[in-house]
Amino acid sequence: MNQPPEQWIGQGVAEVDTPALVIDLDAMERNLQRMASYASQHRVRLRPHAKMHKCAELARRQMAAGAVGVCVQKTGEAEALAAAGVDDIYISNEVIAPHKLQRVAALARSLKSRGGRLAIAVDALAGVERLAQALGAAENMIDVFIELDVGHGRCGVHQVEDVLPIAQAIATHSSLRLAGLQAYHGGAQHLRSVHERRAALDQVLARVRQTRQLVTSVGLAVPLVTGAGSGTFALETSSGLFGELQAGSYLFLDADYARNEPDPDQPVFEHALFVKTQVMSVAPSHVVVDAGHKSHAIDSGLPGVLAKPLRAVACSDEHTTLKGIHTNAQLPALGETLWLIPGHCDPTVNLHDWMVGVRGGLDNGKVEEIFRVDARGRLD
Amino acid sequence: MNQPPEQWIGQGVAEVDTPALVIDLDAMERNLQRMASYASQHRVRLRPHAKMHKCAELARRQMAAGAVGVCVQKTGEAEALAAAGVDDIYISNEVIAPHKLQRVAALARSLKSRGGRLAIAVDALAGVERLAQALGAAENMIDVFIELDVGHGRCGVHQVEDVLPIAQAIATHSSLRLAGLQAYHGGAQHLRSVHERRAALDQVLARVRQTRQLVTSVGLAVPLVTGAGSGTFALETSSGLFGELQAGSYLFLDADYARNEPDPDQPVFEHALFVKTQVMSVAPSHVVVDAGHKSHAIDSGLPGVLAKPLRAVACSDEHTTLKGIHTNAQLPALGETLWLIPGHCDPTVNLHDWMVGVRGGLDNGKVEEIFRVDARGRLD
Numbered sequence: 013m014n015q016p017p018e019q020w021i022g023q024g025v026a027e028v029d030t031p032a033l034v035i036d037l038d039a040m041e042r043n044l045q046r047m048a049s050y051a052s053q054h055r056v057r058l059r060p061h062a063k064m065h066k067c068a069e070l071a072r073r074q075m076a077a078g079a080v081g082v083c084v085q086k087t088g089e090a091e092a093l094a095a096a097g098v099d100d101i102y103i104s105n106e107v108i109a110p111h112k113l114q115r116v117a118a119l120a121r122s123l124k125s126r127g128g129r130l131a132i133a134v135d136a137l138a139g140v141e142r143l144a145q146a147l148g149a150a151e152n153m154i155d156v157f158i159e160l161d162v163g164h165g166r167c168g169v170h171q172v173e174d175v176l177p178i179a180q181a182i183a184t185h186s187s188l189r190l191a192g193l194q195a196y197h198g199g200a201q202h203l204r205s206v207h208e209r210r211a212a213l214d215q216v217l218a219r220v221r222q223t224r225q226l227v228t229s230v231g232l233a234v235p236l237v238t239g240a241g242s243g244t245f246a247l248e249t250s251s252g253l254f255g256e257l258q259a260g261s262y263l264f265l266d267a268d269y270a271r272n273e274p275d276p277d278q279p280v281f282e283h284a285l286f287v288k289t290q291v292m293s294v295a296p297s298h299v300v301v302d303a304g305h306k307s308h309a310i311d312s313g314l315p316g317v318l319a320k321p322l323r324a325v326a327c328s329d330e331h332t333t334l335k336g337i338h339t340n341a342q343l344p345a346l347g348e349t350l351w352l353i354p355g356h357c358d359p360t361v362n363l364h365d366w367m368v369g370v371r372g373g374l375d376n377g378k379v380e381e382i383f384r385v386d387a388r389g390r391l392d
Numbered sequence: 393m394n395q396p397p398e399q400w401i402g403q404g405v406a407e408v409d410t411p412a413l414v415i416d417l418d419a420m421e422r423n424l425q426r427m428a429s430y431a432s433q434h435r436v437r438l439r440p441h442a443k444m445h446k447c448a449e450l451a452r453r454q455m456a457a458g459a460v461g462v463c464v465q466k467t468g469e470a471e472a473l474a475a476a477g478v479d480d481i482y483i484s485n486e487v488i489a490p491h492k493l494q495r496v497a498a499l500a501r502s503l504k505s506r507g508g509r510l511a512i513a514v515d516a517l518a519g520v521e522r523l524a525q526a527l528g529a530a531e532n533m534i535d536v537f538i539e540l541d542v543g544h545g546r547c548g549v550h551q552v553e554d555v556l557p558i559a560q561a562i563a564t565h566s567s568l569r570l571a572g573l574q575a576y577h578g579g580a581q582h583l584r585s586v587h588e589r590r591a592a593l594d595q596v597l598a599r600v601r602q603t604r605q606l607v608t609s610v611g612l613a614v615p616l617v618t619g620a621g622s623g624t625f626a627l628e629t630s631s632g633l634f635g636e637l638q639a640g641s642y643l644f645l646d647a648d649y650a651r652n653e654p655d656p657d658q659p660v661f662e663h664a665l666f667v668k669t670q671v672m673s674v675a676p677s678h679v680v681v682d683a684g685h686k687s688h689a690i691d692s693g694l695p696g697v698l699a700k701p702l703r704a705v706a707c708s709d710e711h712t713t714l715k716g717i718h719t720n721a722q723l724p725a726l727g728e729t730l731w732l733i734p735g736h737c738d739p740t741v742n743l744h745d746w747m748v749g750v751r752g753g754l755d756n757g758k759v760e761e762i763f764r765v766d767a768r769g770r771l772d
Contacts, residue, residue, distance in 0.1 A: 014769055031771050063709060085710045106672045108727050135673055138726055166711055167673035167680050292488045293515055293547035300547050306742050307771050311685050328578060329443060329738050330465045331546055346518055347488050358709050362686050365769055389394055389745055391411050391687050
């Protein structure tokens with residue numbers, strides 16, 4: 013079953029074996045259009061993060077709706093999507109290993125030769141020097157963004173003044189183009205209240221302004237600031253500082269994002285990714301379904317249950333235990349189909365080789381398409 | 393890179409790209425022998441849980457050292473291991489969907505025809521009837537264990553008296569053989585003190601005794617009680633009730649099991665599974681390595697760091713953030729190799745297509761073998 017189940021195409025959704033990762037295509041397309049319209053109306057570039065879906069076909073549809081390209085997090089993801097036809101890719105992450113930078117260089121040449129473009133992030137002088145060494149003397153082969161730590165406390169240049177030597181080093185290599193700044197605050201996406209997210213973004217914006225001023229003060233250009241996720245992108249957009257949004261989760265809307273207080277300045281997105289599962293065991297106080305955390309990631313909490321008064325109370329490799337939200341709620345029967353809403357879409361998709369696209373709703377719809385997860389497992 | 397990197401075989405471990413899942417073969421073989429010796433000395437059958445490694449080659453080595461076969465949790469896992477030559481497999485879990493029971497029946501016939509055997513668990517009358525329907529009139533095709541809820545609160549028959557009609561139903565079908573009772577307490581494995589684990593097991597044993605007495609009182613045999621995990625198996629063994637141990641994690645010993653107070657009656661196991669990673673970003677207060685929870689599962693806690701005064705403080709899809717255990721500890725340098733000890737081996741292995749077997753230690757050893765994760769992603 014690691015081969016895509018093409019035989020399900022045209023069948024009713026009831027024929028889909030459990031557990032299976034299912035896309036509600038109608039909901040996904042509404043999400044896709046809402047985000048594309050937002051970017052277009054606000055004259056901001058959209059470069060969705062493809063680490064979320066890892067799927068070349070979905071990347072192509074986002075680009076057909078106006079996205080300038082996609083982000084990825086790993087060289088291997090970039091290679092997998094490029095091999096499947098995506099030609100404008102930004103590795104929004106640092107690469108340090110010299111042999112991996114050889115692969116980055118090869119991909120940059122390949123994409124450029126077909127009219128596309130590769131970009132990458134750096135946060136250290138050593139990263140710039142190793143990248144330049146891998147690329148050799150070729151002209152203008154890759155766009156380079158300097159990543160700032162804007163409050164998340166992970167990668168990125170920590171001290172504003174350390175950006176300058178990095179920017180100057182990039183400028184000395186003809187193979188590299190200083191494309192701008194990478195400023196993504198991952199933690200801010202999941203702060204529950206609009207107020208908290210706004211406060212976190214104030215710090216982001218201050219850091220970006222300060223850095224941009226420093227870099228331009230020595231005569232270097234900062235063509236673009238790129239960043240933002242599905243939790244905060246209206247804040248980055250309204251700042252006027254960010255020219256490009258990297259939001260990715262808007263396409264599927266995971267259970268964790270739905271726990272955020274909605275920002276009235278953002279479009280409303282719908283859940284579009286589900287794990288189809290069935291009740292495999294019934295006890296007086298609970299039921300157990302046949303999908304566990306090998307089928308849906310729980311790093312951002314247990315999954316939701318679609319349209320049922322049930323909540324997940326425990327999750328193991330291949331089981332999720334559900335109880336009624338109210339003590340006297342009727343539990344589902346053995347074999348009954350349930351739909352889980354994954355807590356976090358990105359690592360959930362990475363557990364699957366394919367996603368089943370359903371048209372016409374989850375109750376009575378039909379399987380229209382099987383989507384390959386092209387970059388599944390590409391950690392490299 | 394989803395193809396096994398056979399070109400690494402014979403190379404030094406330094407050549408292994410990061411992140412990569414690496415087996416310390418010397419440590420693994422010591423674990424394998426210690427568990428095999430334990431089972432042999434205590435005259436108890438060992439049927440390791442292959443949901444942990446999902447690898448036919450490792451299953452074969454466990455069986456070569458004395459294991460009677462393996463457990464799996466999913467029909468798809470059983471199919472993948474059977475296709476790779478493993479012929480004694482127990483699906484220690486319920487299967488309810490009629491079309492999936494057709495696959496179970498086909499696999500039972502296939503294994504029997506080559507001199508092997510399939511077994512499965514049930515916890516409901518409907519499960520027995522559906523299984524029997526899928527198998528048809530053939531004689532003695534599959535072993536059936538009745539799963540008891542022995543305190544974990546997941547699957548398994550909840551009320552002891554409900555076991556009787558299930559056992560009697562099994563006995564009426566000539567295709568089914570009542571093989572015994574499945575009694576596994578997952579939660580008990582991870583209770584930290586020996587005292588707590590012993591208290592939990594007392595309840596397990598009481599439930600098993602009571603059930604066995606009930607079933608034998610109506611003239612039905614209970615040939616075997618099967619269960620136990622790497623945290624408690626000495627307790628099940630010493631009870632004399634259990635004829636078969638299902639422990640699987642002993643082979644690799646994840647970080648979570650190492651947090652248990654050791655039971656002096658169990659052999660000592662060593663960590664044998666690691667994620668090779670490297671420092672990709674350095675900040676004044678922390679470093680970031682290039683492996684996140686898409687490379688090692690965090691459902692049982694963040695990973696440990698081998699032989700360094702460092703601790704994981706945060707983990708995202710592709711990053712783990714490490715700080716010094718002591719405030720003045722020296723942080724590793726950009727590009728430095730580190731070895732993470734996964735919190736939970738089972739879902740970690742499921743994230744990878746292959747494991748890299750290293751001989752001669754992680755510092756200066758050589759790659760000896762690449763192990764395919766045959767049942768990776770087999771949720772079906």
